[in-house]
Amino acid sequence: MLLPTRGLPAAPSLSPASPPPSLPALRRRRPNPSRRSSKVVSYYALTTPPYKPEALEPYMSKRTVELHWGKHQQDYVDGLNKQLATSPFYGYTLEELVKEAYNNGNPLPEYNNAAQVWNHHFFWESMQPDGGGSPEGGVLRQIEKDFGSFFNFREEFVRSALSLLGSGWVWLVLKRNEKKLAVVRTRNAISPLAAGDIPIISLDLWEHAYYLDYKDDRRAYVSNFMDHLVSWNSVTLRMMRAEAFVNLGEPNIPEF
């Protein structure tokens, strides 16, 4: 059994390749001048983390979640909606928008906000109350296959997080072509979606993610994320979905 005791943090909507459930269903279409001149600019909504703001304490304070979600992510949502009022990107799913606006490495103005909305949504669902520890079953075996051991994976994830220079993110991704898990780092708002990788875990390393709780001690923040916050339930669901796109062969994920 892959999901032993922990309750699922949310409906199985955590897949990286589908738009978040609370986003309006948007159809791809050309911008319509009459629409563009109207006042309706709420294209994307702020999604809510699948737990209460205080649920991650003491490892992430209520204050941090409230500011990080309610201010930082909200600002990215507002900024994006404002840009979309006059942009040709009307009607894309958020994931399509992140990929398109990356523009092969020459990001368009919408990119920063779009990617940060996506990154933060994904980050909240990468955590759960009473998370952390190590995964089981197929996920564990895949990690052992690709990193040698869970210990090695953890070491690499932490080392990668500590050696990021400036603001950015560290990710566990499934590499589409190599068909294996890997730890990657991105700067500022950059998302691994553009490289075609399938995100599995994200950890926000902008100082706003940890400064109120940990000050300059990024190491303690990263350790607590691994030991107490990371949601292996989400990882399992994301791996299940990723398997629709990437044939991992043996071992099969998930197993029931």
Next chain:
Amino acid sequence: MALRTLTSKKTLALALGGVRPLVARGVATFTLPDLPYDYGALEPAISGEIMRLHHQKHHATYVTNYNKALEQLDAAVSKGDASSVVQLQGAIKFNGGGHVNHSIFWKNLKPISEGGGEPPHGKLGWAIDEDFGSFEKLIKKMNAEGAAVQGSGWVWLALDKEAKKLSVETTANQDPLVTKGANLVPLLGIDVWEHAYYLQYKNVRPDYLNNIWKVVNWKYAGEEYENVTA
């Protein structure tokens, strides 16, 4: 070997320049400079807690890691290990830049009681009017460009020492101003990393930028301007 001769310890220290190079274990090392004021002296514009962490933790870590990287560089150069020399450039730029930038930043600030926030007079004041229209326009421009820096970085009032012209520049992460142009001299640098303001201003970087002008040491910027243009 030519490479080794070129980078003897002495020339290495000279080439790297900087503040009070000391000699320890044969490699130039840098030390954390003292602040010319107390941690709490810039309140309420910048809290004492921010100043203490910023100086004792952040800047100190850049100095430590800069020295470490230079030591590794020295070892790599002695061994003629070219790929390690190249690989160390990232750590040197980041930590060395962090040391250089913060060393300037501390001098750019001054308690209000000692004249912090007093607008520039003399030649720098005239040059600002000439190049930006007015002092207020310069502040508006630096606030806007500082607020727009994505991620971590700095916003600068720069002087092009050849063209004798002022400009506003931004750099990412800890890139020092010189990475934007060999002729650029920093007169004033404002740290827009979140660690510089988050405990007090949270997500509202524009408020931090508005308030920092109350404690800017324009006297220092003016002296730098006159030294360079003299």
